[in-house]
Amino acid sequence: MQKLLLIAIAGGLGSLSRYSLAGAVQRLFGASFPAGTFVVNITGCFLFGLVWGFLEDRLTLGPAARMIALTGFMGAFTTFSTFIFESVALLNSSQWLFAALNITGQIVLGILLLAAGLYLGKLV
Template sequence: MQKVLLIALAGGLGTLGRYTISGLVHRVFGAGFPAGTFMVNCLGCLLFGVAWSVIEERLSLPPDTRIIVLTGFMGAFTTFSTFIFETANLLNGGQWLYAFANCAGQLLVGMALLWLGLYAGKLL
C-alpha cells in the first residue's frame, strides 16, 4: 500500500509539473502552436534519460524506487518520454521494424481512435 501511495504522490507532482511548465510556455509563446506540450514532452525525454541513467548506473536504487520515479512522476509528467525510451531500446537492439511499427502504429492508431472517440461522443 505504501508503494501505491508513493506512486500516486509522485504522479501528482508530475501532473503539477506538466501543468505549470505547459502553462508558462503557453503564456510566453501563445496558443498558435502547442508549444507547452512540445516543451513538456522534450523536457520529459531529457528527465527520463537522466533519471534512468542515475537510478541504474549511479545509485543502484531498488526496483520500487524506479517505479515510483519513472511510472509515478514521469508517467504523469509525460508518457511521451516512455514511448521514446522504448523506441530507442528497440533501435539499440537492432529491431528497426518494431521501432517503426511502434512509432507509426501509435501515431496512426492513436489518431484514428481519437477521431472514433470524438464521433462516439457526439452519438451519446
C-alpha cells in the first residue's frame, strides 16, 4: 500500500511538471505547433534514460524505488519515454520484428483509434 501511495505522489509530481513545462514552452512558441508536447516528450526520453542509467549503475535501489521514479514520476510526465525505452530495448535485443511492430503499431493504431474514438464520441 505504501508503494502505491508513493507512486501516486510521484505521478502527481510528474503530471504537474508536465503541465508546467508544456505550458511554459507553448506560451513561448505560440499555438501553431505543439511545441509544449514535443519538448515534454523528448525531455522525457532523455530524463527516463538518465534516471534509468543513474539508478541502474550508481545506486543499488530496489525495484520499488525504480517503480516510483520511472512508473510514478516519468510515467506521469510522459508515456512517450516508456514507448521509446521499450522500443530501444527490443532493438538492443535484436528483436527486430517486435520492435517494428511496437513502433509502427502504436503510431498507426494510435492515430486510427484516436480518429475512431473522436468519430464515435461525436455520435453519442
